[in-house]
Amino acid sequence: MPTPTATAERRRQARDKRQQILDAAVVVFARTGYHGSRVSDIASEAGIAYGLVYHYFKNKEEILDTIFQERWGGFLEAVDSIAEGTTSTEDKLLSLAALILNAYRVRGDWVKVLVFEIQRSSRFARPEQIRAVGRLFQTVAGILRAGQQSGELRRDLDPDVACYVFIGALDIVVTSRVLDVIQIEGGESEQNEYYLKVARTVVDIFLNGLGSS
C-alpha cells in the first residue's frame, strides 16, 4: 500500500502532467491553430503518449475550453484588482491598457489562442464563455461609472457603450500585432516604448478626445 506521501506525490505529478498538456496545447494551437493541430501534436509537444491526453481531458475541445477558463480567469482577476484600486480613473485606464498590451509580449502564444481560437469558436460556446467575456466589459464599464460619479468623467455618455471604445481600441492593437499588420522593429526596449506610446495615446484620446479643443 502506498504511503500517503507517495499518493500525494503522485497526485502532484498528475497535476503537473495535466498542466504540461495544457501548456503544450497553447504552444501547438498558437502555431497551427485549433483545427490544424492534432492531438498527437499536443502529446508530442508535451512529451507524452497521446492516449494520456484522454486520461486528463474528455476530448480535444475540452482542452481548449480549459485553457480559456483557467487563463481568462487569471486575466479577469488582474483586471479586477486594477478596478478595485484607489488610484485615479486615468491611472486605472493606463494600467489596464498596459496590462492588455503587454499580455501579447508576455504570453504571446496564449493571446494568439485567445484571439484566434477561442473568440472565434465562441459562437458555439457555452453561455458561460459568453458571460466570462462579458465580465471584462462590465468591469471596465464599472471603472467608467465610478469615474463619472467621482466627477472625473463626463456623465452624459453611457458607460456600457463607452467601454467598447476603450476595450476595442486595445483589442484591435493586439489583434493587429498578432496578425503582423503592425510590425514593430527594434529590440525589447523599442517595443516597450512603442507599447507605452500606444497605451498613452489610447488613454489620451479616450479621455481628452482627438478634436482640437
Add this chain to the structure above:
Amino acid sequence: MPTPTATAERRRQARDKRQQILDAAVVVFARTGYHGSRVSDIASEAGIAYGLVYHYFKNKEEILDTIFQERWGGFLEAVDSIAEGTTSTEDKLLSLAALILNAYRVRGDWVKVLVFEIQRSSRFARPEQIRAVGRLFQTVAGILRAGQQSGELRRDLDPDVACYVFIGALDIVVTSRVLDVIQIEGGESEQNEYYLKVARTVVDIFLNGLGSS
C-alpha cells in the same frame, strides 16, 4: 451550334451559378464556420451538385478567399468614397461608424464570416489579405491626417495609432453583437436607434474625450 446569344446567356448563367455558390457559402460558413462546413453543405444550400463547385473554384479555401476579396473590395470602396468626400472630419467619422455598424444588420452572415473565419484566421492568409485589411486602417488614418492638417484634429497624436481607437471601438461592437454578448431587444426601429446612439457615442468620445473637461 449555339447562337452567340445563347453563348452569352450561358456565360451569364455561369456567373450566376458562381455567385450562387458564393452566396450559399456565406450562409453556410456563417452558420457552421469554415471548418464545420462541408463542400456538400454549400452545394446543397446553392441547390447544385457538389461536384460542380470544383468547376468554379479550385477548392474550398478558394471560396473563402473569393468571398473576402470580392466583398471586402466593395466595402473598401464605400470607405474610400467617404474618405474622399468634402464634408467635415466629424461627418466622415460618423458616416464611417454608421457604415460599419449597419453592415452587420444588412449583411449579418457576411460580417460573421469576415469576423470569424477571415479576420481571425489570417495567420494562414496570404500577405495580400493582410494588406487589404491594412488598407482600411490607412484610409481611416488618412481621414485623421487630413483632419489634423485642416486643424479639425489635434496634431500631437500619431494618426496611425489613433485610427486603431476608432476602428477598434466599432469592430468590437460588431463582434460583440455577433457573439451575442450584446443583446438588443426590440424591433427594427429600436435597433436602429441603438446603433445611432453607439455611432454618436463613439465619435463623441473619439473627438471630445470622456474626461470631464
Add this chain to the structure above:
Amino acid sequence: MPTPTATAERRRQARDKRQQILDAAVVVFARTGYHGSRVSDIASEAGIAYGLVYHYFKNKEEILDTIFQERWGGFLEAVDSIAEGTTSTEDKLLSLAALILNAYRVRGDWVKVLVFEIQRSSRFARPEQIRAVGRLFQTVAGILRAGQQSGELRRDLDPDVACYVFIGALDIVVTSRVLDVIQIEGGESEQNEYYLKVARTVVDIFLNGLGSS
C-alpha cells in the same frame, strides 16, 4: 447531360454496389463476427474503397440492420406462404421444418450472421427487430391454432406456448450445426438424408409425442 437511360443505368449499378456491400458483409461477418470485422474488410471483400461503404450506409451497424431486415423479411414471406397453404397441418409443419433446416445449407453465411450477430445484438435492437422476430412465432402459432380448429391438433394446449417447442427444436438443430456440435459426415446426399430424418423426427415428436402410447 446524361440521357435518362444512362441515369437509370447508373442507378442500377448503384443498387448493385449496395448489394455487393451487403453480400460481402454477410461473408465477412460470418467469417469473423461483427465485432471482429473491420469496415475495410467488408470493403475489400466487396472490391471497393471503404469510403464508399459510408456512401451507402450510415455506419457499420446499419449494414447489420439492413442485412437482417432484408433477409429476414424474405424468410418471413416464405414462412407465410407455407402458413397460407391449404395442405394439412402436418404437411405445413414438415415444410416449415425443411425450410428452416435447409436454410443453413443453402445460405450458411447468412444463417451464421443471424444466429450469432443479430440474435445476439437484439438486446439493444430496436423494437421493430423484436417484433420482426415475434412475427415468426405468431405465424407458427397461427398454423397451430388453425390445426386445433380443424380438429387436427389437441385443443387443450396453448398454441402460443406450443409454437416454442416446434421452433425451438429446429432452431437448436441449426445452431448446433453452425456451432459444429453436430458434425455431419458424408456428401450432399447424406446431409440431405440427415436433415430429412431430423425434420421428420421433430414433426413426429411434435405431433405424436415420444411417450410409448
Add this chain to the structure above:
Amino acid sequence: MPTPTATAERRRQARDKRQQILDAAVVVFARTGYHGSRVSDIASEAGIAYGLVYHYFKNKEEILDTIFQERWGGFLEAVDSIAEGTTSTEDKLLSLAALILNAYRVRGDWVKVLVFEIQRSSRFARPEQIRAVGRLFQTVAGILRAGQQSGELRRDLDPDVACYVFIGALDIVVTSRVLDVIQIEGGESEQNEYYLKVARTVVDIFLNGLGSS
C-alpha cells in the same frame, strides 16, 4: 511475518476478490455485452482498481471463459443429479424443464451472458467449450435412452435427435424471455404460474404430442 492464519485469511480474501470480479463481470456483461463492456466497468462494478483485474485474470477473455466454466459446471451437476435420479422419465423431464426455466428468474444476468456472449460466440470458443455444451445434450439423450429401455418412451426415434426437441423448446423460451419477445405481466406468483404452465406444456407435447390422438 504473517501468521499462518493471517495468510489463510489473505488467501480467502483473494478468492473473495476474484469472485467479486466474476460476479461484477456477469452483471456488466449482461448489461452491455462482452464487447460493450470495458475492463474498467467490471472493476468499478466490483469496487476495485482495474489494474487489479490483471492480477486475477490474464485478460478480459479469460474472465468470460471462467464465468462459463464455473457456472456451467454447476448447472451440469444439477442436470446430472436429475438424470441419475430414480424417478420416472416424465418426472425427470419435468424437473429438467423447471430447472432451466427457473434459471433465468434466479440468475437472470448469468443466463443472459450464457445465451448471448458464450453460447452465441462459440465460434471462437475452444473445443472444450463445445464439448461442455455437448455434455448437456448427451445427458438429456441419456435420460431419453433410459426411458426407451424402460419402455416409457417410443424406441423408434433417435434419442440424439429427440433431445434437441426438448432442449430447443426450453432454450427458446428462455431466449425469448431474455429478448423480451415474451412479456410476462404480473407479479412473482403469476410468473411462476406461467413457467409451470410452459414446463408442463413442453413435457406434455414432448411425451404425448400435439396431434389429436
Add this chain to the structure above:
DNA sequence: CATGAATGAGAATTCATTCAT
C-alpha cells in the same frame, strides 16, 4: 456544364494491457 459515385488520406477516440510505485 452537371452529377454524384468513388477514393483514400487523415484524425479523433477508445481501451486492453503494462508497469512503476
Add this chain to the structure above:
DNA sequence: GATGAATGAATTCTCATTCAT
C-alpha cells in the same frame, strides 16, 4: 496485493477532391 498513470495499436468515420459518365 493494489493503484491508476501511461502506452499505443487499432478502428471508425469524415470529407475534400477526382473522375467517369
